[in-house]
Amino acid sequence: MARKGRGARLETTPPVEDKKAADMRRAYFGTDGIRGLANTVITPELALKVGQAAGLLFQRGEHRHRVVIGKDTRLSGYMIEYALVAGFTSVGMDVLLLGPMPTPAVAMLTRSMRCDLGVMISASHNPYEDNGIKLFGPDGYKLNDEVEEEIEGLIDADLRLRLSKPDSLGRAKRIESVHARYIEFAKRTLPRQLDLDGLRIVVDCANGAAYKVAPEALWELGADVISIGVEPDGFNINRDVGSTAPAALIAKVRETRADIGIALDGDADRVIIVDEKGHLVDGDSLMAAIATSWREDGRLSRPGIVATVMSNLGLERYLEGLGLSLVRTAVGDRYVLERMRQDGYNLGGEQSGHIIMPDHATTGDGLVAALQLLAVVKGRNRPVSEICQCFERLPQILKNVRYSKGQVLSEDLVGPVVEAARQKLGSGGRLVIRPSGTEPLIRVMGEGDDRHLVEAVVDEVVEAFTRAAAAAA
Structure with missing residues (x-):
């Protein structure tokens, strides 16, 4: 953790030697699930083994066991999805297929549908050639390192004697109502009397997982919505759109004189904002704006927020001026969340736009984070540029x-x-x-x-x- 004050500091997280040891110990999982080139690293064989290993590990108790599987819009998602289905059903676990859905929606539905496990097929902000597998426990939280290591051990084991008998195989079916469920969940994170009437919003969905739900949620809340990055074709996810390529959003905000631009990434667990002047607002500024409002409203569970070693020192100085601390962790939203849960913080995130608010969600949720900023904008009746210009970077x-x-x-x-x-x-x-x-x-x-x-x-x-x-x- 960074100490208070303005003294110089050196932070290493972790040393190179420790990383090598970690790489040797963990053959598949990285900082955010399993990720790599589709059909080269992320193969059908690997996906099948992940399904079998995770399915066996999470069959606890005597009830009928279930897993939900969501994905983004990559072409390889079909291949990986069906391989995972084969793996899970072969060990007796029923599968509920969600289709293209944001990562935070999968986490939410894992918990609300009382499933034993949740899976998101996505490589987040990476290009379409890559894909990945993220796993969530029954509580909707990402798995910790120890559980991932148990799964790795099972992936490399001979599981033939543990496969289900023909009369005990799992079943698979598609669930059609999940889009509406997630939209209602996102809308309910706003105060009941608040709507977005009078706001013109440009939303960029990165041709990814939120291309249906994000524009619909904003429209149902009363906004005038202009959508870009909502025409996925299997190849164009994150290509010249989304949170890692905001130029298109900046141009559209200026062209339409919108009040705000919202850029999600391929699986919609991160967000970057563009203010009404066409200026970028990253995760640090977004956390500062929300922390300021929540402090005034008495909503911070502790006097501070959690961020990574990459967050700007200007944010730390600004928070200190408000009497709030900045607790720093290693890079990765999972480490931010672990520290938040450990110490009881209810706001944290990364400069890249992963904003975590456990009062609302168990993982980063780009749409929900944008809605919390919009709540501040509407409640204070001030433009986004004024709300978000909190500190000198x-x-x-x-x-x-x-x-x-x-x-x-x-x-x-x-x-x-x-x-x-x-x-x-x-x-x-x-x-x-x-x-x-x-x-x-x-x-x-x-x-x-x-x-x-x-x-x-x-x-x-x-x-x-x-x-x-x-x-x-």
């Missing part, structure tokens, strides 16, 4: 160093450079060095009041890691 420089998978980089080569960089940043600076959770990359982020100094420091550290990677090759 410090210059933040992020660069990556690629290394070969399995390498252990020498501490002797990088340690002195890192320590010198920390000293140069001095008061008001921050240096974060961490391995990527999905690629063989070292991410180096520097932050401080002096942009030129931050850039120079980051370049020096990147050069040191580049030399260390070359030496280890």
Whole structure:
């Protein structure tokens, strides 16, 4: 956790050596489920084994066991969906197929439909070539590391003697009413008397999982809705649209003179906002705006929020001015949520737009987060730009160093450079060095009041890691 004040700090989460050990221990699961190139890493064989392994692990008690499966709009979703169905039914678990649905909807429906397990087929903001498998427990929360490791052990085991007899196989059926259920759930997160009448909203669904439910929910709440990224074809998810490609949304907000733009990602668990002036509002600013409102209304369960080491130092300083703390975790919404549940916080998230509000949902929900901001906009009767311009953002420089998978980089080569960089940043600076959770990359982020100094420091550290990677090759 970052300490209060403006002193320089170095944060490493986790060291390169720890990442290698973690990679060796976890063959399939990463920071957010299993993810990789469709039909190369995420194959039908793997999906079938995941279904069998998870199905066996979550058959607890004597009741008829059920799993819900949702997906985004990738072409490979069909392949993975049916392979998972084969896996789950082969071990006696019934399957409820939801079709294209947001990740938070799958989490919500897992719990509300009293299922033993939930599955989302998605690679989130990645291009269509990738896909992934995310798992939720019966409480609607993502599985912890220990449970994922149990599943990995079963994936690699010989399960033939544990398959169901012919008269005990599971059944599969499609559920048609789930879109309406999720829309009503999202609408109920707003105060009962509040609607969106008078607001012109552009919503970008990234040609992904929320292409039906997000525009419909906003329209039912009374908004004038303009939709983009709502024509999925199996290949165009996240392509030039969505939270990772906001240029189209910015242009449409300016063209239509909208009050707000909402950009979701492929599975709709993250959101980026565009204000009425066409300026981007990231997760840090969104958390600041909501935290300010919730503090005034007495809705914060604890005097602070939880975010990752990547959140801007300007956010931390702003919250300190309000008497609120910023608790930092490793990168990944699952780690944010774990800390929130551990310490009782009800607001947290990531700079990338994963906003977590356990009062409403068990995982990040882009639509619900946008609705909470709209509630502030309507309640304060102020434009989005004023609501979200809470703090002065410090210059933040992020660069990556690629290394070969399995390498252990020498501490002797990088340690002195890192320590010198920390000293140069001095008061008001921050240096974060961490391995990527999905690629063989070292991410180096520097932050401080002096942009030129931050850039120079980051370049020096990147050069040191580049030399260390070359030496280890």
